[in-house]
Amino acid sequence: MENFKLWNGVEIPAIGFGTYKSTVEEGKTVILRALEAGYRHLDTAAFYGNEELIGESIKDSKIPRDQLFLTSKVWKTWLGYDNTIKSFEESLKKLGTDYLDLFLIHWPAAAGHMYEDPKATDQSTWKALEDLYESGKIRGIGLSNFLPHHYLGLMETAKIKPMVNQLEFHPGYTQQAAVDFFQAQGIVVEGWSPIGRARVLDDPLILKLAEKYGKNPGQICLRFAVQRNVLPLPKSSSVERMKMNQEVFDFQISEEDMYRLLTMPQTGWSGEHPDL
Structure with a gap:
């Protein structure tokens, strides 16, 4: 499997395994299955309740x-310097490790609808991440669900530029303005929900391209992300699907077809937005 590289030189496996709700029905079995299927990049968060x-x-x-x-990741109701440090230490304890490879602010403070000064809250939260990074407890720090205007406020006081930003990304919801902005900053964009939802997988264009390239609809979505230089974080419960989701490096979507995917009507959006 290929790797993405952060601006500080740290490398990340180019396909991650998203763990949101993945352990609800089968517990550890799904994670063990993913590791057996070859995943070495696991994405979790305090909010997911599955770190242990x-x-x-x-x-x-x-x-x-x-x-x-x-x-x-630190959850949006736990922002601020002290809470972020506590959340990080709790995550380390639950994961049974003494360092993290990447720690993110899960949502900007604006998404919490509980902070008098969201910008200042983001800034103090980021200061906690910077201090943890400089102490050697994290190999990389970053953001999740931050849009350019949230980032610009954060950078007014930041000493260290984020290395990653996670965004919802899939055909039918590419957030192209945000992706272009963060990639221009040298920040790796990771895509959550990269396969979208049933509406995306059943879309006539996706089905047509799957037939054209001899792949399944999910693989078309994941290859689309990789070619857009977005690191996808798919999730699945079956070993067969887990393996298929990693088999996206043996074909190339043509430039014409990439533009077809980039200009699809909005499809499969989660409804999540940090300012709503």
Whole structure:
């Protein structure tokens, strides 16, 4: 599997395994299955409530810690300097590790609808991430669901530029203005919900391209992300699908077809937006 590289030189496996709601029905089994299927990049968050299960799964797998890339996030109701430090330490404890590869602010303060000064809250939260990074407890720090205007406010006081920003990204919802902006800053964009939802997978264009390239609809969506230089974070519960989601490096979507996907009507949007 290929890698993406952060501006500080840290490399990330180019396909991550998204763990949101993944452990609800089968617990550790799904995480162990993903590790057995070859995933070495696991994306979780305090809000997901599965950090302990992931930590236990990693221990059971016997895979050396330095062969894994672990991401977690501080939730939008836990922002601010002190809360962020506490959230980070709690994540470390639950994951059973003494460092994280990537730690993110899950949503900008504006999304929490509870802060008198969202910009100042983002800034103090980021200061906590900077201090944790400089202490060596995190290999990379970044954002999730930040749009350019949130980022510009953050950078008024930041000492260290974010290395990653996670955004909802899939055919039918590409957030192109935001993706272009962050990539121009040298920030790696990761895509959550990269396969979209049933409406995306059943879209006539996706089905047509799947037939054309001899791939399944999900692989078309993931290859689209990779060619757009967006690191996708798919999730699945079946081993077969987990493996298929990693088999996207043996074909190329043509320039014409990439533009067809980039200009699809809005499809499969989650309804989540940091300012709503």
